[in-house]
Amino acid sequence: MPTHEAITRHHEPDPDEDPWVLGPPEQAAVEIVPYNHEWPNRFVRLAHEIRVALGATALVVEHIGSTSVPGLAAKDVIDIDLTVADPADEDHYVQPLERLGYILIIREPSFYQHRCLSLPDPKVNLHVFGPDCPETIRQIMFRDWLRSHPDDRDRYEQAKRQAIPGGGHVMDYNRRKQDVLRDIYDQMFRAAGMK
DSSP states (O other), rough: OOOOHHHHHHHOOOTTTOOSSSOOHHHHOOOBBOOOTTHHHHHHHHHHHHHHHGGOOOOOEEESGGSSTTTBBOOOSSEEEESSTTTGGGTTTTHHHHHTEEEEEEEEETTTTTEEEEEEETTEEEEEEOOHHHHHHHHHHHHHHHHHHHHHHHHHHHHHHHSSOOOHHHHHHHHTHHHHHHHHHHHHHHTOOEE
């Protein structure tokens, strides 16, 4: 199990690492839509397909991100965390996922060997990490915190809406909402006795 320090530390990208397997994505407008009650069902179908394709290789499949929080407006993209024994061992999971239509778009060894695959329809970001990864723990804690703290859920939604103007990549949008996101994370960590 990771230490509290590892879980509470905010990740800073390695400036010398180019994570984009196929090059950075084209600039596209970020669109936030009202919460869709179909999102959990969509996740269940996607998770089932992933488990069938990977068998025992898929240790854990979790719905994360804004679409996993009831009542939270979000981009119409399902975010999924997939835990495998070793994300660097792509031979064990990339090809079966490609047969489902996923495309490997990010390889980020400096970030807990993070891999991200994208599915264009329905839109999915499939994040791959190893067991007991601090980032996976953070994401699940954040999801559960927003589910049980409607004030922070609403505050986060407002930050998302305020981050849309400015254009650029989705990474630019993420940077513009980062201060509020980190403030909620820090509050959550303090409540858990981790800071």
